[in-house]
Amino acid sequence: QITLKESGPTLVKPTQTLTLTCTFSGFSLSTSGVGVGWIRQPPGKALEWLALIYWNDDKRYSPSLKSRLTITKDTSKNQVVLTMTNMDPVDTATYYCARAYQLLYAEYFQHWGQGTLVTVSS
Amino acid sequence: DIQMTQSPSSLSASVGDRVTITCQASQDISNYLNWYQQKPGKAPKLLIYDASNLETGVPSRFSGSGSGTDFTFTISSLQPEDIATYYCQQYDNLYTFGQGTKLEIK
Secondary structure, eight states: OOEEEEESOSEEOTTOOEEEEEEEESSOTTSTTEEEEEEEEOTTSOOEEEEEEETTOOEEEOTTTGGGEEEEEEGGGTEEEEEEOSOOGGGOEEEEEEEEEEETTEEEEEEEOOOEEEEEOO | OOOEEEEOSEEEEOTTOOEEEEEEESSOOTTOEEEEEEOTTSOOEEEEETTTEEOTTOOTTEEEEEETTEEEEEESSOOGGGOEEEEEEEOSSSOEEOOOEEEEEO
């Protein structure tokens, strides 16, 4: 059974750096074709993809947020960490991590964590 | 950046109705498109990948079609448990979600 769970602060102050950890089980991030991504959703709004790291350490970032994001993996701990610098109230959202999978030409977010709500406020 | 535009933004339908949602890409994305369902307070769930492939365990009343810039998601016979917001997502060039279509029961 594949599970993912996000953890991190629920409240951060403006200008601070957010660090979120995705801890997963049921799969390995050293398996070909497997990745973990981060997607966020402001209250009442649409999904927004942030970053993705693949088994081969291929890292991809949203162009609009690239300067603020860093994604890393710890394969031995089954964890992926996302850091976002210079947080602003507009970054208030539920942050999801999701297992990504590449199969031939298909690529999709197949399993999702429950999400964690992060509020940015002074 | 590739933009994804869904229509309608919301729709109301009756149980048993055939429901169709469209998704248009700002440029040709071949068939590199997925569809997700998100119920209130829950994480999204993958329904369709690669434009028309049904994810394992997803009911056959859900289907997807299209290629290039125009895609369609269909529920052949709406069930009460299908009330949710549906999102398309492209993966031709990085990843972009549509703005969502909120489906309600009439």
